[in-house]
Amino acid sequence: MLEQILLSLGYIRPEVALVFTFLSAIVADLVTQRKAIVAGIVLGGLIATAYYVVEQVGLNVSTFSNMLAVDPFSVFFKCVIIGSSILIVMFSLTSNEVNSSLRRIGEYYALLVAMTTGMFLMVGSSNLLMMYLSLELTSISSYILAGFTKEAPDSAEASLKYVIYGALSSGLMLYGISIIYGLTGALDIYSINQVLAQGGTGKIALLIAGVLAIAGFGYKISAVPFHFWTPDVYQGAPVTITAFLSVASKAAGFAMLMRFLKVTFIDSTVLNVPLGMWATIKGYELTNVIIVLSVLTMTLGNLVAIWQDNMKRLLAYSSIAHAGYMLLGLTVLGNDGFAATMIYFVVYLFMNLGAFYVVMLVANKTGSEDIRDYKGLGSRAPLLAVAMAIFLVSLTGLPPTAGFIGKLYVFAALIRANLIWLAIVGALNSVVSLYYYVRIFRNMFLRDAEERAEPLTFEFSNTFILLVLLVPTIVLGLYFGPLVEFAQYSVAMFGVK
Amino acid sequence: MIPLDYYLVLSAFMFCVGVLGVVVRRNAIIVFMSIELMLNSVNLSLIAFSSFLGDPTGQMLVFFVMTVAAAEAAVGLAIIIALFRNKQTVNIDEINILKW
Amino acid sequence: MTLLASLELFDIIFYFFAFVTIVSAAVVVFSRNIVHSAFSLMFTFFGVAALYVMLNADFIAVTQVLVYVGGILVLLLFGVMLTTKVISVEMKTGTLQTLPASILVAVLAGTLCGIFWITDWLTPVARNAELPATTSSGIGRALMTTYLLPFEVASVVLLVAMLGAAMIARRERKR
Numbered sequence: 001m002l003e004q005i006l007l008s009l010g011y012i013r014p015e016v017a018l019v020f021t022f023l024s025a026i027v028a029d030l031v032t033q034r035k036a037i038v039a040g041i042v043l044g045g046l047i048a049t050a051y052y053v054v055e056q057v058g059l060n061v062s063t064f065s066n067m068l069a070v071d072p073f074s075v076f077f078k079c080v081i082i083g084s085s086i087l088i089v090m091f092s093l094t095s096n097e098v099n100s101s102l103r104r105i106g107e108y109y110a111l112l113v114a115m116t117t118g119m120f121l122m123v124g125s126s127n128l129l130m131m132y133l134s135l136e137l138t139s140i141s142s143y144i145l146a147g148f149t150k151e152a153p154d155s156a157e158a159s160l161k162y163v164i165y166g167a168l169s170s171g172l173m174l175y176g177i178s179i180i181y182g183l184t185g186a187l188d189i190y191s192i193n194q195v196l197a198q199g200g201t202g203k204i205a206l207l208i209a210g211v212l213a214i215a216g217f218g219y220k221i222s223a224v225p226f227h228f229w230t231p232d233v234y235q236g237a238p239v240t241i242t243a244f245l246s247v248a249s250k251a252a253g254f255a256m257l258m259r260f261l262k263v264t265f266i267d268s269t270v271l272n273v274p275l276g277m278w279a280t281i282k283g284y285e286l287t288n289v290i291i292v293l294s295v296l297t298m299t300l301g302n303l304v305a306i307w308q309d310n311m312k313r314l315l316a317y318s319s320i321a322h323a324g325y326m327l328l329g330l331t332v333l334g335n336d337g338f339a340a341t342m343i344y345f346v347v348y349l350f351m352n353l354g355a356f357y358v359v360m361l362v363a364n365k366t367g368s369e370d371i372r373d374y375k376g377l378g379s380r381a382p383l384l385a386v387a388m389a390i391f392l393v394s395l396t397g398l399p400p401t402a403g404f405i406g407k408l409y410v411f412a413a414l415i416r417a418n419l420i421w422l423a424i425v426g427a428l429n430s431v432v433s434l435y436y437y438v439r440i441f442r443n444m445f446l447r448d449a450e451e452r453a454e455p456l457t458f459e460f461s462n463t464f465i466l467l468v469l470l471v472p473t474i475v476l477g478l479y480f481g482p483l484v485e486f487a488q489y490s491v492a493m494f495g496v497k
Numbered sequence: 498m499i500p501l502d503y504y505l506v507l508s509a510f511m512f513c514v515g516v517l518g519v520v521v522r523r524n525a526i527i528v529f530m531s532i533e534l535m536l537n538s539v540n541l542s543l544i545a546f547s548s549f550l551g552d553p554t555g556q557m558l559v560f561f562v563m564t565v566a567a568a569e570a571a572v573g574l575a576i577i578i579a580l581f582r583n584k585q586t587v588n589i590d591e592i593n594i595l596k597w
Numbered sequence: 598m599t600l601l602a603s604l605e606l607f608d609i610i611f612y613f614f615a616f617v618t619i620v621s622a623a624v625v626v627f628s629r630n631i632v633h634s635a636f637s638l639m640f641t642f643f644g645v646a647a648l649y650v651m652l653n654a655d656f657i658a659v660t661q662v663l664v665y666v667g668g669i670l671v672l673l674l675f676g677v678m679l680t681t682k683v684i685s686v687e688m689k690t691g692t693l694q695t696l697p698a699s700i701l702v703a704v705l706a707g708t709l710c711g712i713f714w715i716t717d718w719l720t721p722v723a724r725n726a727e728l729p730a731t732t733s734s735g736i737g738r739a740l741m742t743t744y745l746l747p748f749e750v751a752s753v754v755l756l757v758a759m760l761g762a763a764m765i766a767r768r769e770r771k772r
Contacts, residue, residue, distance in 0.1 A: 144761030171535040182546040202716035513706035518626035568758035575762035
């Protein structure tokens with residue numbers, strides 16, 4: 001046992017690096033007055049973690065008595081998460097909202113690192129206990145961060161709603177976990193798979209347990225009908241935290257859900273399936289459940305976004321809709337579908353973070369997050385407006401941007417699995433989303449500013465980060481081969497213990 | 498000997514009372530108390546399963562659920578206090594800047 | 598007569614604590630006075646702890662009393678104390694939409710109970726092992742071997758909670 005533990009320690013270098021960064025940030029915050037040092041330590045620690053993650057490419061082991069899996073699937077998502085963490089830290093360095101509370105900023109960066117640690121553990125968890133614990137680590141850090149600008153009234157309110165919804169969802173999920181434990185006698189998903197494959201477990205009880213567990217997963221990925229917290233929290237939290245939640249937290253939730261679905265319910269002994277597709281254990285038809293979730297999520301997200309005037313709230317509903325598109329990839333229980341969702345995540349990282357970054361910059365200079373204050377942005381800050389336009393085109397899913405590639409692979413997987421009507425629903429939803437994205441575009445370029453319209457200038461660092469997000473959005477739309485290969489490789493080795 | 502079902506039914510009742518509390522009550526602190534009720538009912542259910550299956554895994558999960566419940570209660574109450582300081586109320590109906 | 602004779606002491610104790618637990622839980626949710634709710638929550642926690650003892654989980658029962666009653670309940674009482682306006686004498690809390698929500702939850706409760714009654718719990722994983730008489734050493738050993746990673750993660754969770762709660766609840770000095 002002891003040797004197994006020591007061996008496992010070598011496989012969690014990224015998580016250990018993150019915890020050390022977290023502790024160093026806390027100590028540095030106590031010791032020094034210059035908060036830039038804390039930010040520097042955090043940034044350094046995150047880059048070191050990124051190095052350890054890249055070092056893990058190619059591993060496929062199960063560590064700590066089947067608690068945590070280190071495989072290409074988790075490494076893929078860890079890359080997405082660490083990338084967004086580094087970008088969010090860079091956003092926060094220049095954000096007015098964050099820097100207005102200088103006394104607390106050390107804790108801000110420390111909690112960002114803690115949230116990243118929780119997400120890293122979420123994507124690797126292969127035991128329901130570990131899934132619950134890492135989910136709670138991420139959630140508790142994000143409750144605190146959402147209420148960071150506590151003087152602003154909507155921030156504290158958003159934080160409270162977040163805590164209540166989050167605690168309710170995790171309570172529901174925990175009840176589902178307890179029923180699964182009672183039925184199967186085990187908490188790690190490999191053993192649960194074996195017991196389910198033997199047959200004989202009470203189907204109705206498992207169905208109820210599944211519904212309750214989906215409440216927990218669905219809350220994290222903002223799937224309808226567990227999405228009620230998303231608009232309020234995204235609007236009330238600081239922009240940097242909203243951006244982080246919309247990309248990284250969703251990625252971690254999806255990774256956990258995908259692992260849970262794949263390992264628990266897929267029968268690895270069934271032989272007569274087409275290459276790359278998986279067969280669920282007899283009697284557990286998951287596809288229909290996921291289809292319902294996906295259609296509800298897409299449709300509601302897109303329809304309600306049309307009415308929104310606050311940019312953060314609009315982007316919140318837009319991100320709900322994108323979660324719906326990603327769930328479409330999940331309905332195809334096969335290598336194609338999962339790889340398509342993973343490709344979508346990388347693409348989504350750049351375009352969504354880009355859109356939020358523009359919102360942050362505009363809020364820095366004008367103090368407003370209302371869509372009506374974007375009028376005339378085309379003449380006041382041309383580079384910013386053009387960048388936003390490109391991000392919006394990508395979010396809609398039009399070529400030649402990366403968003404098109406994401407949707408292309410999802411629809412291709414659907415068509416290959418004979419779910420053509422779903423692809424049509426997805427395409428129709430993209431058309432609906434065009435309407436509210438065009439609203440922003442129209443305000444920026446075709447309307448003039450109402451009051452004084454002095455041009456907005458930004459520092460070089462802001463422009464640099466904007467380009468870091470903009471360039472991949474365009475490049476990935478044209479040259480996406482390596483990304484696709486990486487995703488497909490990560491899926492193929494997944495779940496094979 | 499009390500059969501397993503009795504414990505599970507008790508746990509289900511407690512869970513549902515907790516869910517009712519979260520959904521219906523308007524005072525944020527009562528909502529937190531209801532959440533603690535829910536978590537306690539889950540713990541009871543897990544310990545019952547653990548005892549009847551002869552498997553200590555359930556007790557381990559309960560251990561960690563208690564830890565997380567404590568952490569969540571601490572954070573939740575801190576947020577309530579910060580909110581109260583801003584607004585002098587903890588009634589969820591009166592806290593409603595963020596509309597549809 | 599035969600019914601009374603078949604009731605052992607163990608069963609009587611179970612029914613007593615189950616009654617205490619569920620009645621206290623109902624008082625927590627339905628009471629109009631928040632201090633009444635807080636104190637009946639204490640009775641709920643004690644009732645559950647007694648049930649744990651009856652289910653052979655001695656360490657968990659004591660932890661329940663220490664953590665829930667000694668920690669979380671005290672925290673909730675502080676919260677009640679700090680957020681109730683001193684001016685108003687009665688501490689009323691409002692309720693809304695009680696009827697439809699109650700119906701829904703009653704349906705849920707009925708469904709859950711029905712399913713639990715029907716399900717055949719122990720057949721696929723029927724085990725003959727019994728829990729050891731004292732569980733502390735088993736839990737301790739498990740925490741250091743199989744459950745080492747969750748143990749460490751739980752410590753990070755607690756640190757994050759401490760940090761965050763202090764940060765949010767702190768009174769900021771006005772510059």
